[in-house]
Amino acid sequence: MRLLSTKATCDTHGQGSSYFIGWEAYEKNPYDEVHNPKGIIQMGLAENQLSFDLLESWLEKNPDVSGFKRDGKSMFRELALFQDYHGLPSFKKALADFMSDIRGNKVTFDPNHMVLTAGSTSANETLMFCLAEEGDAFLLPTPYYPGFDRDLKWRTGVEIVPIQCTSSNNFQITEPALQQAYQDACKRNLRVKGVLVTNPSNPLGTTMSRSEMNLLVDFIKSQNDMHLISDEIYSGTVFSSPGFVSVMEVLKERNDLKDGDEIWNRVHVIYSLSKDLGLPGFRVGVIYSENDTVVAAATKMSSFGLVSSQTQYLLSAMLEDKKFTKNYIVENQKRLKRRQRMLVSGLKKAGISCLESNAGLFCWVDMRHLLHSNTFDAEIELWKNIVYKVGLNISPGSSCHCSEPGWFRLCFANMSEETLNLAMKRLKGFVVESTSTTQSHRSALFNASSKRNSLTKWVFRLSSRDHHRDQEER
Numbered sequence: 001m002r003l004l005s006t007k008a009t010c011d012t013h014g015q016g017s018s019y020f021i022g023w024e025a026y027e028k029n030p031y032d033e034v035h036n037p038k039g040i041i042q043m044g045l046a047e048n049q050l051s052f053d054l055l056e057s058w059l060e061k062n063p064d065v066s067g068f069k070r071d072g073k074s075m076f077r078e079l080a081l082f083q084d085y086h087g088l089p090s091f092k093k094a095l096a097d098f099m100s101d102i103r104g105n106k107v108t109f110d111p112n113h114m115v116l117t118a119g120s121t122s123a124n125e126t127l128m129f130c131l132a133e134e135g136d137a138f139l140l141p142t143p144y145y146p147g148f149d150r151d152l153k154w155r156t157g158v159e160i161v162p163i164q165c166t167s168s169n170n171f172q173i174t175e176p177a178l179q180q181a182y183q184d185a186c187k188r189n190l191r192v193k194g195v196l197v198t199n200p201s202n203p204l205g206t207t208m209s210r211s212e213m214n215l216l217v218d219f220i221k222s223q224n225d226m227h228l229i230s231d232e233i234y235s236g237t238v239f240s241s242p243g244f245v246s247v248m249e250v251l252k253e254r255n256d257l258k259d260g261d262e263i264w265n266r267v268h269v270i271y272s273l274s275k276d277l278g279l280p281g282f283r284v285g286v287i288y289s290e291n292d293t294v295v296a297a298a299t300k301m302s303s304f305g306l307v308s309s310q311t312q313y314l315l316s317a318m319l320e321d322k323k324f325t326k327n328y329i330v331e332n333q334k335r336l337k338r339r340q341r342m343l344v345s346g347l348k349k350a351g352i353s354c355l356e357s358n359a360g361l362f363c364w365v366d367m368r369h370l371l372h373s374n375t376f377d378a379e380i381e382l383w384k385n386i387v388y389k390v391g392l393n394i395s396p397g398s399s400c401h402c403s404e405p406g407w408f409r410l411c412f413a414n415m416s417e418e419t420l421n422l423a424m425k426r427l428k429g430f431v432v433e434s435t436s437t438t439q440s441h442r443s444a445l446f447n448a449s450s451k452r453n454s455l456t457k458w459v460f461r462l463s464s465r466d467h468h469r470d471q472e473e474r
């Protein structure tokens with residue numbers, strides 16, 4: 001007799017992926033400067049720890065808020081009892097304004113079109129439940145965030161069909177790749193319910209171009225029942241040009257889609273405070289949709305993953321402080337840029353390059369030259385060496401469903417500068433050692449083959465002498 005349900009035990013969760021195995025390896029042997037200096041450094045976690053001091057100093061200056069008081073009076077009872085699943089109006093308003101500020105106020109968000117969820121994880125799954133039946137499919141450009149296998153597929157039964165993007169054009173989405181993905185889904189008898197993208201991309205660390213977004217909007221528009229979901233969880237992390245353009249801005253700019261066009265009902269934005277504010281533990285996410293039916297359905301479902309009222313209370317006060325948020329956004333981006341540069345130059349010293357990035361908490365790193373062969377087996381072999389021998393937990397491209405072996409995602413914002421420097425030192429040591437091993441292996445092969453050659457010549461000379469002698473003797 002089975003003790004657990006099929007759903008609980010099936011492997012679509014993705015727990016067996018190298019992405020999660022790397023985390024387990026780190027948890028068993030975590031690096032600590034003092035207590036475990038040889039331990040594994042976690043570079044597989046997209047966490048933003050660079051601006052905690054800004055948040056902490058705000059909390060210090062606003063003790064009433066963290067003490068759950070307003071105008072000196074305790075809010076404890078109100079917060080303990082209150083839980084309307086529509087969310088606190090003041091918080092939704094403050095969050096909507098924060099999202100608009102990040103987009104340079106080129107687009108505005110209406111709090112009535114927002115559904116609060118326990119992080120983007122819950123927001124993405126809730127949207128899947130609202131938009132697709134079990135066995136329907138969403139098209140996703142590769143490489144994509146490994147957590148999507150769990151968030152989009154596991155409990156909903158929705159399928160992901162990859163839009164295969166390649167290094168030949170810096171992993172941008174092309175029309176043929178999009179059409180191919182659609183054909184692949186049709187061949188598998190899957191009904192395509194839409195496209196989901198992350199902008200800026202996890203794991204690429206790049207923003208999407210207007211032309212890519214227009215391509216997707218055209219594709220959705222050409223079909224009656226398709227949706228476009230834009231996961232904009234990293235929108236506040238864009239630290240270099242080209243700047244961030246939200247899908248909402250693209251819709252607004254298009255003359256053929258003026259307000260009222262029904263396509264506005266089929267485009268949805270996902271956001272969370274896990275990355276931009278560095279608060280994944282607070283579990284604050286949101287679905288933004290101009291489709292009232294979607295908002296109503298998602299609100300009904302949000303009971304399974306609400307944001308606690310004390311979190312909403314605290315963050316509404318923080319986000320209402322415009323002077324603080326403005327400064328935070330600018331300063332956080334400055335710090336991310338510095339970190340990204342440190343990683344890029346550290347990698348360069350080790351002879352490793354990465355995709356040019358302008359956003360996110362990670363780089364998409366090209367280690368194809370370190371593979372023994374151009375295969376995913378070789379990628380996993382290299383990855384195991386880096387995790388277990390070098391002591392760096394990085395995420396292999398195959399865990400992000402990349403179609404080319406040899407790419408890895410390396411996170412840079414979840415550690416101190418000293419730890420990042422150590423990580424780069426370890427990686428450089430590994431590259432030097434493995435290239436010199438490869439070289440000595442090659443020269444051993446070369447020596448062996450030149451010995452073989454001279455032996456062959458010697459044998460040839462000997463045998464031709466014998467041949468002459470034979471001739472003479474005859």
Ligand SMILES: Cc1ncc(COP(=O)(O)O)c(C=O)c1O
Nearest residue numbers: 119120121145198202272274280
């Ligand atoms: C693209 C993307 N979407 C969603 C999530 C989940 O975020 P949250 O902590 O808000 O659930 C992540 C986290 O890494 C992510 O990278």
